Amino acid sequence: MIPDWCQIIWIEWESAQTSIMPSLRSSWKFEHTLDILGTEPPECIYIGDSYEADYVGATPAGIRCLLVDSGREFAFDPAHRLKSIIDRKRHMTEF
Structure with missing residues (x-):
């Protein structure tokens, strides 16, 4: 169950520019959203x-x-990997 204090907001931010210009994959879009x-x-x-x-x-x-497992290996904390989006509930109560 998702805690009562948790508000879920879905924001999708993807464009052709993101694929063409990797430098756009930076923290500015996250800071702007905040x-x-x-x-x-x-x-x-x-x-x-x-x-x-x-x-x-x-x-x-x-x-x-948190990253939904895509099957690719990356050097980051495996505790931040989700088997599926359904697995998010466990992580949201731990944070």
Whole structure:
């Protein structure tokens, strides 16, 4: 069960430019989203499926990031890997 204090907001941020220009995969889009929402990084958990586009962008912005397992190996804390999106509930109560 998701805690009562948790608000889920779905934001998809992908474009052709992101694929063409890897430098756009930076923390600015996450910081901009925090500004729009009027919230701070410790209040957020970002769930993504791409190490390069999600984890590498969210963590420098101070946002805790969980990755849905894509089967690829990356050098990051395995505790931040989800077997599936359903597995998020366990992580959301631990944070």
